Amino acid sequence: MIALGSDHAGFPLKEEIKKYLEEKGIAYKDYGCYTPERFDYAIAAKKACDGVMSGECEKAILCCGTGIGISMAANKVKGIRAAACSDYFSAKYTRAHNDANCLCLGDRVLGVGLALELVEVFLNTEFEGGRHQTRIDQIMAIEKGEKFFD
Numbered sequence: 001m002i003a004l005g006s007d008h009a010g011f012p013l014k015e016e017i018k019k020y021l022e023e024k025g026i027a028y029k030d031y032g033c034y035t036p037e038r039f040d041y042a043i044a045a046k047k048a049c050d051g052v053m054s055g056e057c058e059k060a061i062l063c064c065g066t067g068i069g070i071s072m073a074a075n076k077v078k079g080i081r082a083a084a085c086s087d088y089f090s091a092k093y094t095r096a097h098n099d100a101n102c103l104c105l106g107d108r109v110l111g112v113g114l115a116l117e118l119v120e121v122f123l124n125t126e127f128e129g130g131r132h133q134t135r136i137d138q139i140m141a142i143e144k145g146e147k148f149f150d
Contacts, residue, residue, distance in 0.1 A: 001027040001028060001029055001056065001057045001058060002021060002026060002028040002029075002057060002058065002059055002060070002061060002123070003028070003029055003051040003052055003056075003057035003060040003061070004017065004018065004028050004029065004030045004031060004048060004060070004061055004062070005030075005031040005032060005033075005044030005045060005047060005048035005060065005061075005062045005063075005070070006039075006044055006062065006063040006064060006070070006107075007033060007039050007040060007041035007063075007064045007065075007069075007070065008033060008035075008036050008038050008039045009063075009064050009065035009108060010041070010062070010063025010064040010065065010067075010070065010105070010107045011033055011035070011039075011063070011107075012036070012107055013063045013105060013106075013107035013110070013112065013115055014063045016112045016115070016116065017061055017105075017115070017116070017119055018030065020116050020119060020120075021119075026123070029051060029057060031044060031047035031048040031051060032047060041062075041064040041069050041070040041073055042070075045062055045070050045073035045074040045077070045082075046077060048060045048062055048074075048102075049074050049077035049080045049082075049102060050077065052079075052080065052101055052102065053077060053079050053080065059101050059102065059103070059122075059123070060080075060082075060101065060102040060103070061102070061103045061104075061105070061119060061122070062074055062082070062102060062103070062105070063104070063106070063107055064104070064106065064107070065107060065108040066084070066106035066108060067084035067085070067104040067105045067106035067109070068084050068104070070082075070084075070104050071083065071084040074102050074104060078143060079101075079140075079143075080101060080102050081098060081099060081100045081102065081136075081139065082100065082101075082102035082104050083098065083100045083103060083104065084104040084105075084106070085103060085105065085118055086105075086109055086110055086114075086118075087118075088117060088118065088121060091103065091117075091118040091121045091122045091125075092121045092122075094122070095122055095125035095126070096125050096126070096127065096128045096132075097127075097128060097132045097135075098132070098135075098136070099127040099132070099136050100122075103119065103122040105118060105119075
């Protein structure tokens, strides 16, 4: 299941992503917002990312105006590796090399067609592991406040 969330600026894009997921038969849970009325991205990010960290959802897709603010909020949730992406290469390699579990998109900077391509590549790219796992372990050590280098 995919966790979805947005603020008011990302609401239209989130609604398009819901249609895409429904067409592909991919289950999702919408953590808000539910209307185009003002809504803060930090709330949506926290709720959706908690859905990922609880195990209810596998990954999250979050939307705001640029994808940046909501990614900053998402990355404050322990265990979340969120990436704001606006191109195919970044969306692919944030999964393949960074094992990102949260894709953040900007409604005001992406067209729907490109955004849906980024969703598709994000959802269908596997983490390569290997040498990249060492870096993920280092990121998680930073999050835990552990020393991992001299």
